[in-house]
Structure formats: C-alpha cells, structure tokens
Amino acid sequence: MRDEVDDLSEAWAHERPDLDLGPVEIFSRLSRLSRHLDLARRDAFSGSGIESWEFDVLAALRRAGDPYELSPGRLLRETLVTSGTMTNRVDRLASRGLVERLPDPADRRGVLVRLTPDGKATVDSAFEALLAAEREFLDGLSGDQQSQLTDLLRRLLVPFSS
Template sequence: MSRFSMIWHTVVMRDEVDDLVEAWGRERGDLDLAPVEVFSRISRLARHLDLARRDAFTAHGIESWEFDVLAALRRAGSPYELSPGRLLRETLVTSGTMTNRVDRLTGRGLVERLPDPHDRRGVLVRLTAEGKAAVDGAFEALLAAEADLLADLSTAERDRLAGLLRSLLAPFS
C-alpha cells in the first residue's frame, strides 16, 4: 500500500475489508495480510454484485440462474442453439442441475428442446423468441446497473482495473 493511497483511503473512504484486515492484524500481526486486501475484496464484491444482478433481473422477470443459461444461448448467435453438455460447461453446473434448469425454462417457454439431428443421443436447447427478448432486456439492465457501480472510477482507472484483473484471471484460463 503506497503512502498516498494509504492516506487517501483512511481519510476519504474505508471499506469492510479495512476492518477485517485490522482485526486480523491485531490477532496475527506476524502474518503478511496483503493477499487479503485483494482477495477478500474480490469475494465481497462478487457477493454484492450477485445481489445487484438479482435486483436488475427481477425487474425483467427472470432469475440469475435463468440469465446464465439464456445468455449462453444468446451469445452463441443465431440460431441460438447449444447442447445441454455445452451449456453445463459454460455455466459450471452439473448435468443433473442443467436438466432441471432446462426443464423449468422450457416450462416458462423461454427455451425449447429439440433432438440433435446429428446425434441421436443428444438434444439441442434453443432460445425461443420470448427467451431472446427476456435475455436481451435483462442484459441491458445488468449493464446499466453495473455501469452505476463503476461511476466513481474514471475511464482510465476502470481500464487499469480490468487489466490488473485480467492478469490474475489469465492463469486460470
């Protein structure tokens, strides 16, 4: 932590993690808590972001898990079809879960199941017109909500942040 940013955060803003680090420092002053300053903030931001997503989506009548599936289909491009196997790799859930999700989305009329013409074991999940409208609207709402959360950062800061996060994420990809 540079002297500048140290002063800056102390005077201007302080977050939950500052308290967390302070408490650990009292109890385990022997440890270097620098990783906590980064990863604890990432975990907490992810949690807050989940809630923000939920809010943005409820206005459009869909839930987060629904968006995850619909968005994968939407990103695939016309004709908006993916196999359940591909979907579960995109959304990081298990096959049992995906079966359940596709069932419920089919019940809501947002996707439909068709036999895979090239593989009789397989199925294709296709976005319906309603599904496409729902995911497009929800995505726009999500972008708007996320843009609000970024409002305090300059464009340069936002890009620098994205770049630093990429450095952390790239080794996993």
C-alpha cells in the same frame, strides 16, 4: 477514504503483526464486492422475471448467435454445472416457454436447446438491466482505471481458465 476491510485489517495487524495482510485486503474486498454484485444481479434480473441461474443458461444460448441453440453438453461447459442440474434447468425454462428442445440433425439421439423469441426478449432485457447496474459499480473509476482493473483481474483469473 476507508472501508470496512480497513477495520478488519487493522484488527488483524494488531493481533498478528507478524503476518502480511495484503491478500486479505484484496480478497476481502473482492468477496464483499461479489456479494453486492450478486444482489445487484438479482435485482436486475427480477425486472425481467428471471433468476441468476436462468440468466446464465439464456445468456449462453443468446451468445451462441442465431439460431441461438446449443447442445446440452455445450451448455454444461458454458455454465459450469452438472448434467442433472442442466436437465432440471432446461426443463424449467422450457416449461416457461423461454427455451425449446429440438432434435439434433447431426445426431439422431441428440437434442439441441434453442432460445425461443420470448427467451431472447427476456435475456436481452435482463442483460441491459445488468449492464446498467454494473455501470453504477464502476462510476467512481475513470476509463483508464477500469482498463487497469480489467487487466489486473484478468491476470488473476487466467491460471483458472481452461
């Protein structure tokens, strides 16, 4: 079984036989898979009428549990965007009726962002479609192989986790 990265690696090996191409063989595949996953995510979310960035915000609120609300600061940490970007995103989601802003009872100057019932239905539908699309990516791997891949990817990601 061969893929396009095999061709890329062979070409580099011919030109630079002095280099260990192991990292290229791994990360070029991860990069290509990431692009395919982005396209699959876009397709999965389009059925629910949302974009990836909208899913990220709605999913953070949904994962928070009932009453599905977070402070803007917590949303920033969950989605890894700037405060200006988050304000814009919440504004757009609120205008579509997917979230609402409420006064924070613990802080008179603060607000909470809460998922509306429409927002909850939208994110649930989008998440189900995403899981179906992601399952297709993994169809060629056994359960044990999927577990091994999960463990290996976790090892690579842990140093970047805060």
